[in-house]
Amino acid sequence: MEWIGLLNYAVFMAIFICIYGLLALGLNIQWGFTGLFNAGIAGFFAVGAYASAILTTPEAAGRIGGFDLPVPVGWAGAMVLAAAIAWPIGKICLRFRSDYLAIATIGVAEIIRLVVKSEDWLTNSARGVTNIPRPFGDLPYVQSQLAYLALVGGILLVVYLLVERQIAAPWGRMMRAIRDNELAARAMGKDVPFRRLEAFIFGAALMGLGGALFAHLNRAITPEAIDPMVATFLVWIMLILGGSGNNRGAILGVAVVWVIWSFSEILTDQFPPEIAIKAKYIRIFLIGLMLQLVLRFRPEGILPEPQRGVSGKKDL
């Protein structure tokens, strides 16, 4: 019985690792390969989660929709809407240098959070959207969890392959060139603003998909889920720790950080209640400490960016 509980927990963690993996791959396209400092991951996550929720839930009183559409339509809609929102944001913000872009995107994510929190007609505000259909939700608990894991794992694998393809292709080479030297890339005929926008939208779409998978897993989405700590900064730590510029590193970073993040929660829950509440903060401290250590001793991450494009062993 004990180990079945553990196994259940492992499956639950693995599902989260796959969802965060999508967020990390999205951020890797933006930061790792193009050098865009997006500190508003939570915003695109929220757009994706709510878009899919509204598209797939049955009709509800007091808010827009739901439209009762099939789940795949909701997920596609989540990506399209996250991309559509990224477009004007990128149009405006990508002109800024990296640190200003970070500030602007934090602001945008905060605006999205406030809209989600207060617009009754759209998101049912603080009560959130419930009754989100969950694929394989009718199966018994364990089977349902395993099936969902297989689904998100498959999606992560496909996304990973699709992203790797781009990075190995001339598109990726061009983006790495833009990251290395924007002025020279422009002089070599590359439309830098358009390409940066492209990477921003591509990454945002993956973040939206991650949000959708999260909402359907929980069958509900509320504004609390859009916490910059867990939806933005944790993803950053995962990417930096795993190795930005390396997609496998990004996913590894997700796994390492999420395991520490979850186990430290189990640990702090063992303490007497009056300490347990305070002990929660030790988790944030632990993650911060780990980031410090990585930046000090291995700034390129656990799996550093490989030298790509070496002739003779091209990974095309």
Place this chain on the structure above:
Amino acid sequence: MLEVENLVMEYGGFRAVDRCTLTAEEGHITGLIGPNGAGKTTLFNLIAGAIEPTSGRIRYMGEDITHLSADKRFHKGLVRTFQIPHEFHRLTVLENLMMVPGHQAGESLFANWFAWGKVAGDERETERRAWETLEFLELTHVADERAGNLSGGQKKLLELGRTMMTDARLVLLDEPAAGVNRTLLRKLEEKIAILNKERGYTFILIEHDMEMIEKLCHPVICMAEGTVLIEGDFQTVRSDPRVLEAYLGETVGDAA
């Protein structure tokens, strides 16, 4: 081929380029000399579209390109190199060349997923061309090296190499010889002359190495304080008293 009319570039109250007017003829290697701060590199930045002028006009092959973005000028065959090498330091030397050609099939997300055969064919052709360029520059042994690890002179060669990956018509070379050793320098001269004769590149060449200017350039333009001082063949410009005073730093008597 290129006409610059009354070009002005102001930074605050300072005029880096001041009512500059000059032309470059097709097929020629025009030399651009002048003291530091004369506005030569600023002029290049204006012609290449890295910055927009305060006023004035730039015409290229009969078309007004004053407000055209740098990448669009590139696609019209107007290509520049940088005084301080701007290599893509984390890309390999081969990749530095391969990224250059415009409109590659594999620059489209869609094609990379759904038209892989076309992208692969395109890549083979680009790679073949890059190897050719490396052979011409005698850099094949460093093809897989990170460009950031090259020596200063090799980076200069790579700058030149990038222009060869294009269908360039007019190439702006900003001090190709600076920091390059004597042997490599002669090689560089040779390469520029070949590109001019065999590929029909028109060049504008900023250089402080007078030997190189003398060998390659006709006409020679001397700039000072943001504007053209004199234009003519090398000997005329060289012995002009204003040039001697402003740039070459010799008195008239010494030169004679």
